[in-house]
Amino acid sequence: MSKAFLIAAPWSNSGKTTVTLSLCRWFSNQGLNVQPFKCGPDYIDTIHHSTAARKPAVNLDVVMMPEEHVIRTFNNYQQGTDISIIEGVMGLFDGAVKDQGSSAAIAKLLDIPVILVVNASSMAYTIAPILHGLKTFDPEVQIAGVLFNFVKTESHYAFLKEACDTVGIPSLGYIPPNEEIAIPSRHLGLHIDKTFETIIEKAASHITSNISVSKLLESAKEINKIAREKAQVKTPSKTKTIAIAKDEAFSFTYIENLKWLESIGRIVYFSPIHDSQLPETDYIYLAGGYPELYLEKLSQNVSMCNQIRNAANLGVTIYAECGGMMYLGKAIIDEKGLAHSMVNIFDYSTSMENKKLSLGYRKVLFEGLEIWGHEFHYSKILNDQTNSSIGKVFTARDKEISTKIYTYKNVYASYIHLYWAALKPKDICI
Template identity: 75%
Template sequence: MSKAFLIAAPWSNSGKTTLTLGMSRWYSNQGNIVQTFKCGPDYIDTIHHSTAARRPAVNLDTVMMSEEHVKTVFERYSTSADISIIEGVMGLFDGAVKDQGSSAAIAKLLDIPVILVVNASAMAYTIAPILHGLKTFDPEVKIAGVIFNFVKTESHYAFLKEACDTVGVQSLGYIPPNEEIAIPSRHLGLHIDDTFENSIEKAASHIATHISLPTLLECTKVIPKIDKEAPAIITSKKKYKIAIAKDEAFTFTYLENLKWLEAIGELVYFSPIHDQELPEADMIYLAGGYPELYLEALSNNVLMKGRLKAAADHGTKILAECGGMMYLGNTIIDEEGKEYDMVGIFPFSTSMQNKKLSLGYRKVVYNELEIWGHEFHYSKMLNDDNIPVVGQVFSAREKEVTSKIYQHKNVYASYIHLYWAALEEAVDLCI
């Protein structure tokens, strides 16, 4: 049998990610096959998860995906694992619209118990009404236990445990603060080096020292374990050759998108930073990432930029998202105002100066196809007024937004990270 649970919190910055990474590594170190999932569209936490659990992590999202697709994906990966850990997003009931896409929505859909992690550094018995509200707000969301984070003393924990006893929620213990297990910033956290590995191992040890992780498994859901994967979502008679950018600068991909591409074609990977030759392909996929951290290397690789420009002019299908789109423009301007030449397929530039966050779910309507995605960036677009655009883009609240999908011949580029894995008809979009 396999065990499954979801780690959630009343609010952000409670330590969900650190707890998920530490638990995943500890259970893996005990010889278990650990499968991690991330609620929502985050493609950075899944990189961390994959490292900690030693197995690729998967997104579950009831905004970008149908409920049936979420169930299928969860079954596909969880039934071959010993332990499945889902990390929630933001607060337990925080969604795109009310609780749509929230951790609670995923827990209900999959009938998975919730383990709450609470930042209790500045809280005592007042946690009781908060826990009571979380427990009773939606009875279909099953809170199996709570872990108190950033608690320094046993005397402090005594107040918190009394609150749990009052409310009827099982307390699973407390974790003292430890600066050595802090996860690096969003940029630095992508560099999976010895320092990052040490942080995960220290998190595993620290958590296991204070929380009985074998006991925690008694709060989880038992699901049948199956040794074979569920059938693929899509099958295709025709095979394509698909070239995917993958290196330090381009890393933000959804695992199921790649699996979907595998079902319709042969995948080959290339590096816009290090390679000088572009693989022959029917379609080129440039996912998002952090090109702004590698501007000099990207700009200096003149041969690769020329190969991509020639492919676009020749009519090769190219799909570029966020960082990939920035790379296809004329230039990228760094925070200090220095300008770096890029591929030049599009005449726009993107700037990292005067950064402002653009964030949210996006629904793209294009040629009668509706496809969901997510936008998350700090850069801004310059000189894009006269570039052809296609489709319409809406927010999760069905309001049309200013995000654009740019087109040049068979090149389509936007800030939006699309999720096409649930749509068989998306073949026309990708190929």
């Protein structure tokens, strides 16, 4: 049998990411096959999960994905593994609209028990009514245990454990604060170096030394462990080549999107930072990432900029999202106001000055096709004279917004990270 559980929290900043990374690494260190998942559209946590578990992490999202696709994806990736660990998003019942897309929604859909991580640094027996509310709010959500984070002493933990006993939820232990296991800021780049590895190893040791791993596993769901079946899907002969940007600046991709592309074409990777030559290709995919952290290198690679612009003028299909969209503009302006020239397919520039977060699910309607995605960026568009925008874009609450999908010949660019893996290839012109 394999095991599965979901790590959630009553509210954000409780430490569920650190706990998830720690458990992924600890179980992996024991020689177990660990499959990490992430609730919601986050593409940064999955990179960290993949490093910790030594296996690619997968997104599960009932807003961007049909429910049957979520179930199929989970079943496919968890088969043959020893432990599946799903990290939740925000608070347990926080979703795009009420609890839609929440950790609770995923737990219910997959019938997976929830392990709560609670920041109890300023909390004692008062946690009892909070746990009671979380337990009874939706009886279909099974809260199987609680881990109390940022608890310094046994005497403090005694109040918290009594609260669990009162409510009838198992307490799985407490985690003392430890500055050495703090995960670096999400906007410091994603270079996984020895420092990051050291943090994960220390976190794995620290957390598992202070909680009951055996009780946690007892609380997890048992799943029949069988070999993964190979998909029996007829795919077209892969005569087309798809070039995907992949380096320090462009790394935000959904693994199922990449597998979808692999099913219809031959994938080659290239680096807009390091490569001077664009591969011979029929399609180009410029994913999101952190181009603002590598502006000089991107701007100095004039050869790559010219080749991508020439490909666009020759009618090569190019799809760019968020950081990729920024790269296709005239320039990216850094936080100090200095402009760095880019590919110059579109006449806008993007700026990191006076950063302001734009965040949320997006529904795109275009020529009868509905496709969902997510918008997450701090930059803004300047000097936008481009009128060639297609489709309509809506929030999860069905409010139309001004986010554009820019077009030039066969180039499509937007701030939106689209999730197309649930679509059939015939639905997209590629």
